[in-house]
Amino acid sequence: MIFGTLLSPQVGLLQGIQTEPSILQNPSPLIDINLPVIRSFIPSVSLTAVAVTTIWQNLGLSFILMSAGLQAVPDELQEAAEIDGAGAWSRFWRVTLPLLSPTIFFAFVVGSIFAFQAFGQIDLLTPRGGPLKTTNVLVYYIYDQLQFAKNDGKAAVLAIALFGVTFLLTMLQFRFLERRVSYER
Numbered sequence: 001m002i003f004g005t006l007l008s009p010q011v012g013l014l015q016g017i018q019t020e021p022s023i024l025q026n027p028s029p030l031i032d033i034n035l036p037v038i039r040s041f042i043p044s045v046s047l048t049a050v051a052v053t054t055i056w057q058n059l060g061l062s063f064i065l066m067s068a069g070l071q072a073v074p075d076e077l078q079e080a081a082e083i084d085g086a087g088a089w090s091r092f093w094r095v096t097l098p099l100l101s102p103t104i105f106f107a108f109v110v111g112s113i114f115a116f117q118a119f120g121q122i123d124l125l126t127p128r129g130g131p132l133k134t135t136n137v138l139v140y141y142i143y144d145q146l147q148f149a150k151n152d153g154k155a156a157v158l159a160i161a162l163f164g165v166t167f168l169l170t171m172l173q174f175r176f177l178e179r180r181v182s183y184e185r
Helices: 002-006 013-017 044-073 073-082 088-116 120-125 139-146 151-179
Strands: none
Touching: 013 044, 044 088, 044 120, 073 088, 088 151, 120 139
């Protein structure tokens, strides 16, 4: 509802940065339902709008993970640091954050995997890749090759490449970021 109002071409806050619809591609949606569709935005704004909605969509999971991680931090350690004379910032940086680092690492890895799988937001907000195909990311390009270009082989190769890129990024995160994670209690 929030982003439906923000991105509405008639009353949305972003309507002032639109261009003439005749200049840009105006595809017809596959399903005829009343959703706000970014068809006439300046091309650079459409990918930003999709990114903001994707971040907003995945923010809930991050909050739940961080809340669970904060509840796992023992109160005894916080109290001991306070008795030792540590201030609020010092307790956060030296007690809470190291104990929260496995949760932060997990949220970062899962969030980056979700970023590579952003399809629904693009399909709902900018059908067929948006104005001038500016929101045509790899996942949507795979879908486009499979559904519209009827190129099953290319879509399969791209899907394997997407898996490879996601796997490689995850392994790099484990290799370089896990060094900073403290699993001690």
